[in-house]
Amino acid sequence: MRVLGQIATLVRKDLLLEWRGRTRGLSVVLFGIVTLLLFSFAVGPDSAALRAGAAGFLVLALLLSSTLALSEGFRLEHENHALEGLLLAPVEPMALYYGKALSNTLFLILLAPILTPVAVILYAVDAGPATLVQVIGLWALAAAGLSAPGTLFAAMTSRLRSQDVLLPLLLFPLVVPVLLGSVKAIALVLGGDPMGQLSSWTVLLGAFDVIYWTLSGVLFTHVVEEGV
């Protein structure tokens, strides 16, 4: 119960900091929108091709935005030795991990109601409110999948000057199943699912989330012991 209380406090702290600063949120949202725009420029004015690739562009925008969000999350903790203060409080390392991973997930989920309508407009996708809710649900699963190993790697690389290179280098290959699963699932939601494949892709996303939320939580303690 004590750990759960610590997780809730950490999430509240992170969201409060985000709400007061708003700089990370604004920059990540703008980055996501610019990424969506760039995809439409890269493909050209072919609306059929844009519509066909909408799910992929949307998930790639999430993936690229996530690296900005994840690296910023731990950078804040190094200012004024905040992380050491938390550990001395004492906050359990496991609570620290789950608090950070949860606030990162919530932060990435909050991008969905902004980026999804932008993608719907830019790529001329025919999607009603029910479809958008489904897309946001799948987005949440993908965000959780990115945040679980992403938070662990962000903690490991946050002290390194080359974090901008290392975080994507470690994270991107690992989250390919999340990328594949969410792109396929969102494409099926947007374009129809005559073969009933949506559930298998959703299960893949869920399984990835369960494995990495468990494994990363256990390993984070060792990472913290060496000083992040």
Next chain:
Amino acid sequence: MKRLRWDAIIGLVGLLMLLVGSYIGLFAAPPERHMGEVQRLMYVHVPTAWISMLVLTAAFGFAIASMWTGRPKWDAVMTGATETGVVLGALLTVQGMIWAKPTWGVWWDWDVRLTTTLIMVLFFTGVLVLRSYVAEPERRATWSAVAVIVGYVDVPLVYFCVRWFRSLHQVQSSPETVASTMITPLRINAFAMLFLAIWFVARRSRLELARLRRESVALPPRRAPRGTAVPEAPQEG
């Protein structure tokens, strides 16, 4: 005369066996009914696949041992095994592409087996890059062990994915479904690859251990006792 190390002897035996196995595979074994001569790639491709996964499984075991004991020896062996696994994985991918072109008509397909293998190679390469950026030995050992454990989840997926998903890549054959004349060179080359991998791992581990010892002379370890404040880390990388 300088005496050969045990691993060098194993490596030389492996090299010799690879020559014998490949000779039998190329000239004595019959061509496969459907694929013809190109199937002979199997005699190096399949052993490379087996041993790359075996070596990365060993790296996973060494990573746990390194985290558990904190001894540099395990960190060095884990690094040697990861490096060897990456080289074998890259070799496996290239061999697969050479086989794919005449049989599937393309060098690459986004098939589940190929994708998971590529993820495996890229991720473990990332682990080696991570090591090169972290200067402090104990932190480097822990972080790379953590990364190896996290990335290892992909390795069983590489092996079992052809059974779990619809895949262009064929499922594993069993000795009952393959002619005995094909099994012999396959087994010889599998042991040859295993011996070569042991040689590579031993050599790279020894080098890594020598590097770690040199570092420890220049930079004394400073692990904080459990429960004490985490010392401030210097900027690295």
